[in-house]
Amino acid sequence: MSKTLIVPGLDGSPGPHWQDWWARTDPDAMIVDLPDPRRPVREAWEAALAVMILRHPNSILVGHSLGSVLIAQMLARWSGLKVRGAMLVAPADPMAPTEQCRRIRRFGPLPETAPDVPAVLVASRNDPWMAFDRSRDLADALGADLVDLGHAGHVNVASGFGPWPGGKVIRDRLLGRTERPSVLRRWFGQAAPVRSRPPGP
Template structure:
């Protein structure tokens, strides 16, 4: 069974955040315990994530906000990590806050694993245009959630089954030989169901 490693963002993802709900309702998921979530240090977060990946090879990473950033930086810096795929939800621009400055600029290289970027048009932490640009550089599939804010509690997201649907689609696609790097959204109504 594929393990899902949930990577929280700045200040963590306590209840009722969708990441907390996911970790509590999915027996094959685990929330990564990142050091000093209120004062993040890139090297410490990368080390914690690397240990979790090594202990769970072939896992799918699901990041939110700064958690998406640390995943992207690791995929760019350490290609060949034993990661099956990644879901990057509402990545935050490190230039958006002094608390994120240690994370530097976001990479603009293609990843060697399938990835999905989930973005919103009114996210205060990253513009939709920037998320679109990054997804193109990363070779990621972009899922447009419309006006979903930062896809967090303040934006009305508690439990979020749509995130699990995205993960399940990645599991399905990466189980096939010769997997295509881009996630294919087959049904027109499917993307709308991701908000709920």
């Protein structure tokens, strides 16, 4: 079984975030320890992720928000890294003209080069960090399948995403694509995206 390297975004992904839940419930998954998540430095984050990929070759990368941007940039710039696939959840747009995106401006611009690995981009229609049309354009530029979660906010704790089994389903389908190249489009062309929310208010 390939390792799943979980790549957090700005401010990290402490519990009850779905990335923390995933790492605790999947023995083949681990969170990448990115330095100073509140004041991210692109070069330092790239180095930390590169080390983890080198230690665990042929892993699936699962990023959220700025972590998704980091993965896309790494795959565009470091083509020699051995990665099995990439799952980009709710990427943030470093170039968006909003005050909150000012904190991640140094991670822009977004790459426009398709990585040489299967990829899926999971997007929300009301994500304050990236407009849905921009997510769709980015998926096209990266050659990634687009999974539309509907109105799911930033796919974080604030929008109800603590435990998220549907994320593992998407990861498993991505793994299936790497095992059976002849069905590259079947999973995402026929299956509706899965969204799971934790109980409670």
